[in-house]
Amino acid sequence: MAPSQDLLARVERLRALFLDETRGDRTLGDYWRDDGDLAAYDAVLGARIGWKWDAVLAECRDRGLPRADGLRVLDHGCGSGIAARRFVRAFGAGSVSCHDRSPRAAAFAARALQAEFAGVPAHAVDRVDGLQPDVLLVSHVLGELDADAEASLRALIARSRCAILVEPGSRAVSRRLSALRDALVGEFHVVAPCPHRAACPALADAADWCHFFAPPGPEAFTNGDFVRTARALGIDARALPYSFVVLSREPVAVAPPAHRVLGRPRLDKHAATVQLCTAARLADTVVEKRTAPALWRTLKKAPAGVRSLPAP
Ligand SMILES: C[S@@+](CC[C@H](N)C(=O)[O-])C[C@H]1O[C@@H](n2cnc3c(N)ncnc32)[C@H](O)[C@@H]1O
DSSP: OOOOHHHHHHHHHHHHHHHOTTOTTOOOOOOOOSHHHHHHHHHTHHHHHHHHHHHHHHHHHHTTOOOOTTOEEEEETOTTOHHHHHHHHHHOOSEEEEEOSSHHHHHHHHHHHHHHOTTSOEEEESOOTTOOOSEEEEESOGGGOOHHHHHHHHHHHHTOSEEEEEEEOOHHHHHHHHHHHHHHGGGSEEEESOSSSSOOGGGSSTTOOOOEEOOOOTHHHHOHHHHHHHHHHTOOTTOOEEEEEEEESSOOSSOOOSSEEEEEEEEOSSEEEEEEEOSSOEEEEEEETTTOHHHHHHHHHOGGGOOOOOOO
C-alpha cells in the first residue's frame, strides 16, 4: 500500500527541521506535536537510527561489553525510544528510564519499550539531575544541545558507569562528539571505536572527522511499507553515516584493535585507500587488489565488515 500523505508530511517536516543548515547555533524548540509525529519518526527515521545502533552494539559485543541484565538503563533525549529498544534487545536491562525534554516523547518511548519487552520495567522520568545510570544511552541529541545542556549531559555521563553515544556522521556533530570524548576520556576506558585513549587525532585537522557507515537491516529492502515510504521521501536507506563513542568505568574483556578503520574506503580499479585512526594521527593505508584480492573485494562490497587493518 502507498504510504499515507499524513505519514509523509510528518516525516518531511521533521527531516526539514533536522537538516536545516540555516539554524546555526540556534537550538530547536520542542517539535513533537503529538504521538503521530513520534510514530511517523519511529517508522522511518527511527528505523535508520536503529540500524546504526545495531552496528554499534555489535562492535560493543565484540569488545566484550557485558550484558546489562539487572542494570539501570537511561535513554537521554529518547524521542520515540529506538535506542533503548535496540539496546535492550541486544544487551538486556533491569529497568529503563526514558527522559526527554518533551514529556510526550518520554511517555511514548516508555510505552513502546513496555510493548516490546513486557518483562523489563520502563518509565518516563522528567529530570535526570540525581540519576546515576549504570548504562546511559544518548542518540542523535548532541546537535540539539546548547552549551548549558551539553554541560549537563557531560555531568550525567560522568555519573554513569557506561555511556553509549551515537550521533549522525556529519562533520560538525562528529567533531563535537570527539571533543566531548576527549574531555571525559581520563575518567573512562574507551570501549569503541577508539583504539587508544590519546587525544582524538581527527580533531587535529579541521577537514577530518571520525565517522562510519552502518549497513541497513534487511527490512530496508524486504519491508514493502518501508521501501515505498523511503522512495517517496527520497531517503537513501543505504547511506547510514554515524559517529559514536562508548565509554566504560570498567575495562572490557577484549583489547581494542591496533588501528580503527574510519569512513569509507576510496576505491579505484587497482586499490582501496583506507583511513585509519592510530594514537599518533590519522593515516591512509592502501590495499592492493593484486596482492590482497579477498580483502579488496570485502572493502568494495561490505566495507563495514572491516574495522581494523595494519597501519602503513
Ligand atoms: C533527533 S531526536 C533523537 C531521538 C532519539 N534519541 C533517536 O535517536 O531516535 C532528539 C531528541 O532529543 C530531545 N532533546 C533535545 N534537547 C534536549 C534536552 N536539552 N534534554 C533532553 N532531551 C532533549 C528532543 O526532544 C528529541 O526527542
